[in-house]
Amino acid sequence: MEKYLLIGNPVSHSISPLIHNEFFKLSVCTKKHYAKLKIDPLNQNVVDAFIQNDIKGINVTTPYKRDIIKYLYAVDDAVQIIGSANTLKLSKNGYIGHNTDIDGIERTFSTQEITVKDKNVLILGAGGSSYTATYFALKNNAHKVYIANRTTQNAQSLKKHFIIHKFETDIITLSLEDIKILTDVDIIINTTTVGFSALVGQSIIEEPFFHNNTLSFVFDIIYIPTETRLLSLAKKFNIPYQNGFNMLIHQAIKGQEIWQNVKISKSTSNNLINTIHKKMFIRNQ
Ligand code: ATR
Numbered sequence: 001m002e003k004y005l006l007i008g009n010p011v012s013h014s015i016s017p018l019i020h021n022e023f024f025k026l027s028v029c030t031k032k033h034y035a036k037l038k039i040d041p042l043n044q045n046v047v048d049a050f051i052q053n054d055i056k057g058i059n060v061t062t063p064y065k066r067d068i069i070k071y072l073y074a075v076d077d078a079v080q081i082i083g084s085a086n087t088l089k090l091s092k093n094g095y096i097g098h099n100t101d102i103d104g105i106e107r108t109f110s111t112q113e114i115t116v117k118d119k120n121v122l123i124l125g126a127g128g129s130s131y132t133a134t135y136f137a138l139k140n141n142a143h144k145v146y147i148a149n150r151t152t153q154n155a156q157s158l159k160k161h162f163i164i165h166k167f168e169t170d171i172i173t174l175s176l177e178d179i180k181i182l183t184d185v186d187i188i189i190n191t192t193t194v195g196f197s198a199l200v201g202q203s204i205i206e207e208p209f210f211h212n213n214t215l216s217f218v219f220d221i222i223y224i225p226t227e228t229r230l231l232s233l234a235k236k237f238n239i240p241y242q243n244g245f246n247m248l249i250h251q252a253i254k255g256q257e258i259w260q261n262v263k264i265s266k267s268t269s270n271n272l273i274n275t276i277h278k279k280m281f282i283r284n285q
Helices: 016-026 044-052 067-071 077-082 101-111 128-139 152-163 177-181 207-212 229-236 245-260 266-281
Strands: 002-008 032-038 055-060 087-091 094-098 120-124 144-148 170-174 187-190 217-220
Touching: 002 016, 016 032, 016 245, 016 266, 044 055, 044 067, 044 094, 055 245, 067 094, 077 094, 077 101, 077 128, 087 245, 094 245, 101 128, 101 217, 101 245, 120 128, 128 144, 128 152, 144 152, 144 177, 152 170, 177 207, 207 229, 217 229, 245 266
Parallel strands: 002 032, 002 055, 120 144, 120 187, 144 170, 187 217
Antiparallel strands: 055 087, 087 094
């Protein structure tokens, strides 16, 4: 049996095992299995044990996406720039780290035929996902990136992190209060937890913002609920929008492409998206 793992703390609510094991089923890989493991703490011994147990591929989730890097043999460019890894592949020298969250965002935008090139992008949040969203906007030549965050210091740290990479896009940091003065935003990406769990029904962006800006796309990284208040507002104003479900599946698909060293077809990807969507959101199927 070829073994794959999700590691993090907590991991109990993760649907990664569902996605990857469903992928193995669809691809008729009966000898591959994906499990989850709560790790506390993460250290060299833990990583050595994965190598000794021949764990071929590992997904890393909160809170270890940054910490894992020091235990890796090599990392790809995205990991180097973003500063976090979510996918590890076993090589003869140890694990190689990749960031497939960036592919998740890129594929979500490209399947919607949305590009950030020359656009003004407002990113809400300055946590881990915001670093990925910011890199996405910078590498695809957005005109301006606004980073708005509750704790402005975190937004400033994010800006500082990217400035050394010398992208041409301007990064402007804002408080959540300052968002009200913006009038030239084309695309919103919400990476905060506002709209999720205890904050369900809430949105950082309110109706006047939709009147004051000519938006062309709203992306919320949250996928439960499938329509956050932010996305309901986008719908109300007839702005194309998307939740984070496809990003979640696409980052997993990219992970499988790395692990299995194959290109996964659009039809397999769509098949996986539909199967997981049914299992997660449609009862009695
Ligand atoms: P992730 O790794 O998913 O990005 P994270 O690193 O915990 O998660 O980041 C959560 C983001 O949501 C942060 O930008 C956080 O703002 P702070 O930097 O001020 O903590 C934001 N966030 C969480 N709760 C919030 C709230 N009630 N109002 C506004 N922003 C909130």
